[in-house]
Amino acid sequence: MRVFIAFFLYFALSEGRVITFDLSNYEPQNATTQVQKVHVNLTRVTQIWVVNIPETVGFFIVQIHSFPDNVTLSSSPKFKSKTTIKGANVGLVSFNLSDTMFYVRNKNETRALIVVTIYQTEDPVPGGCNLSFPTEYAPYQLVSNTDEVVVVQSQPPSIIDATCDKNKLQVDMYHLYLHENNYDPSYYFGGIERMLTVDLIKKNGYKVSTVDGYFKYRKLYSAYRGVGQVFAIVATNGNVSSAYVPAVSYSCDLTQPETCTGPVTPHWKLICAIMTIFGVFVCFFGHRFFRLTLFLAGFTLGLFVTYVILSLSSNSLTVEEKATTSIIIGMIYGAVWLLVWWKFGIPIFSAGLTFFMAAFLMASIIFYSGISDLWIFRNNANFWLTFASIVVTFLTIWTMWTLEGHIFGCSFLGAYSCVAALNYYIGGNLQYIVINSFRRIAVKNFNMATVDPPFQILDISQSILLVVMTTYGFYYQMKEQRGKPPFPPHRYTRIEEGVSERTPLVGNSGVIYSDI
Structure with missing residues (x-):
């Protein structure tokens, strides 16, 4: 009986809407076919079904952006640790060219933007040389903040069939400000949509300087409380590029709006x-x-x-x-x-x-x-x-x-x-x-x-x-x-001139003293 109940509860909780992304119309030279997106209201567990993947696809990234709560994205129905990532702006890389299922889980009903971005074999893999993030590939950015700075962490990109120690890929970082003190979800998702692809990032974002060493993939930004920032990264290999999953920070907790204003x-x-x-x-x-x-x-x-x-x-x-x-x-x-x-x-x-x-x-x-x-x-x-x-x-x-x-x-x-x-x-x-x-x-x-x-x-x-x-x-x-007078007279000046509080206004010489 216990097994039956557990089996029943598992499927009951797994029951939710199924969102299908059909990639059959993908054309490498057509920018409009390289991105598919949908706005949804998430409840319980949502299944993302990617089907009809052409052989010309090298890999694709499934990303989800939620507002205001975090969600959990996984390529495993059991949400295993190395295949799962939790956050407000997360994504997973897939090299599987057969129909593939992803799973999204959240506690509360929340608005979300689900996106599939498609790349070819020669394109850099965002976060492909992951060393410390929880998933094998890390196309996402981890954002945290203090009162003074926003910390954006990422992992180096890789090339398919190449070792990470020989990669010399160019990495450029961008950010975009949202409307200040405006926490409407439409502005939030609109800012993300303007930074989804390489071309959009270069068009809408502001390129920031990068440095080699520790702070290359641990980028710091000055925190401006209540002003949303969208962070994006472009990895380039010769003439081809790919984009990391954009991330957002308001330098405050959106679930507690009073921390963001005044x-x-x-x-x-x-x-x-x-x-x-x-x-x-x-x-x-x-x-x-x-x-x-x-x-x-x-x-x-x-x-x-x-x-x-x-x-x-x-x-x-x-x-x-x-x-x-x-x-x-x-x-x-x-x-x-x-x-x-x-x-x-x-x-x-x-x-x-x-x-x-x-x-x-x-x-x-x-x-x-x-x-x-x-x-x-x-x-x-x-x-x-x-x-x-x-x-x-x-x-x-x-x-x-x-x-x-x-x-x-x-x-x-x-x-x-x-x-x-x-x-x-x-x-x-x-x-x-x-x-x-x-x-x-x-x-x-x-x-x-x-x-x-x-x-x-x-x-x-x-x-x-x-x-x-x-x-x-x-x-x-x-x-x-x-x-x-340019400055008020000092008391010593008047004393030196023989003027004090007890000095008569008309002196013995007939001179009239002024206090101005």
Whole structure:
């Protein structure tokens, strides 16, 4: 009876829809016959039946892409370990030219795209030289992510009837950004369909630089939370090429959408609100309220430096713990910097902190624009020497015109603070201008990551807002400064001139003292 029940349950659970791919119309020279695809809603176990395979076929890849849950794909009805792979973007290679069955299993109903891509004998086999992935051939990519980077792992390609140690195949990697903060399945599957074949990958994808060694098949990308990236690999052997199974990452967990958008805790919501308020204030009134600006500049620098040190020295602290500690230390920094002005009262020295921060932001923008992906800047020494040179250049320029430099620095930093905080509420990626510089300091091997930031509609509009706010803030503060001393008088200056709080407004000589 137990055997009968087990036998019955096996077929009951195996019962599901059967999807047939008929390859009888395949023509090697016809690109439209090289790919077949179908959109389905998966339930229980789905059987994929590939039939009428022509003798001209060298091998084919069955791939399945699910949203949002993972699925399990196998060439065995018992889902044996070496014939099975689980994930959201998976595939298996088959060299069998007779009718072949594949099996897909999933726990929950999920939308899926099932694709069969067809290749000839001389084409490279994606993942054919597999050394560590669970299946014999690995045409798929394994994607994982941290808060800072997306890690895309793959295996080297091979050639049929050739040993792996003699293969010298060219491997090119591409990626494509999806619409930011849009988690509609149609955009997800649409992005994958644009990266299924070699021709489509070269047409739609952006080619990223590759390096030999450890990071060739363990590619790192800078993580942009909530922005989907489709990753693709093209293997080339002479004049023929093949494509790996495309993979997707949103740098967050789609089953928990709150991790993909906006500040998710009251702690971060409060920080973003404060950044917006003080950003607007400093942009338009920063120079007028000079002492408050000094405190905010010291606070910001102290917060950033402390957060970097904590990130480098401890992995046990959470983001909230590091942020709270950095805020407390930042307030001490701000108070110390205000005390320096109170003690010495040297405008060019006190304003130098604003110059430095604005120059740091300017250098970050220059590298964010794309030059950080140049091979020469993979070397940390080259990167930081160039970065420091840019900072020193802007520092020198603004120091020569102290008043104008300080007003521009206030407008620039205030506008960026406001825009970066708004990014967390309405979307956009300009906050990563500074975050990527932080990652270069604190994240191990980030020099090997592809930065290539997304620049979509929200980013374009917020870049315009940044320029407009900076320009108008500079104009408004310069206008308000006309006829006034460039910097507020220091208390020692008045004491040295014989002026104090008890000095009469009309002295013995009849001179009237002014506090302006």
